[in-house]
Amino acid sequence: MDIQGQGSLFLCCLLLGVGMGLVYDGMRLARRILPHxxxxxxxxxxxxxxxxALGVFEVLLQENHGEVRFFLLVAIFGGMGLYGTLASPLVMGVGEKVLKVIGRLVMLLLTIILTPFRLLYLAFGRPVGNFVRFCGRKSKKHLQLCKVYVKIKKDTLRRDIRFLRRKP
Structure with a gap:
């Protein structure tokens, strides 16, 4: 491979390292949204x-016929290091602000969508709750009465079966 090819490969691996750092910052932002x-x-x-590792292997296989060279590893880790020191603080700061704005917009949208339901709950929640509790108490009494009725019927049925089984 000539010098120009090695230079373009070095640049490709440098950008790969920057991309890897960017992806990791995305993971860090996701961890801040949903703590793990x-x-x-x-x-x-x-x-x-x-x-x-699979991505680096694929790049090395496609671009360098699978040969691992020291300057390529230096380029990958150098790209990650450059990104980590120069761009990562900026990306994380902007990313956090963007996520805060998106979170506020989502909360505003949810508030707008749920406000009619909240108003309905405030208007009808207490009366419906009182009605449900009233029905619950009444149904409990009815169930207890039904239980007594079932017990009486069961005893009557047993007595009738004994009468039918009795030999003349």
Missing amino acids: GVWAVQIEDGLYWAAV
């Missing part, structure tokens, strides 16, 4: 590094 437990973070990191 220690095990979930470990699993996510493991899956991330497995995907990164």
Whole structure:
């Protein structure tokens, strides 16, 4: 491979490292939205590094015929390091602000959608609740009466069956 090809490959691997850092920052932002437990973070990191290893292998296979060269690894980790020191704080700061704005917009949208239902609940919630409690007490009494009725009928039925089984 000539010098120009190696330079373009170096640049490709440098951009791959930057992309890997960007993806990891996306994962970090997702963790800030939905906090994860220690095990979930470990699993996510493991899956991330497995995907990164496959991605690096694919790039090296396509662009360099599977040859692993030291300057390519330096380019990948250098791209990650450059991104981590120069762009990551900016991306995380902007990402957090964008996520806050999106969260507020979602909450505003939910408030707009749910307001009629809240108003209906405020208007009818107490009367309906009182009615349901009243019906619950009445149905409990009716069920208790039914239980007594079933017991009486069951005893009568047993007596009738004994009468029919009796030999003349």
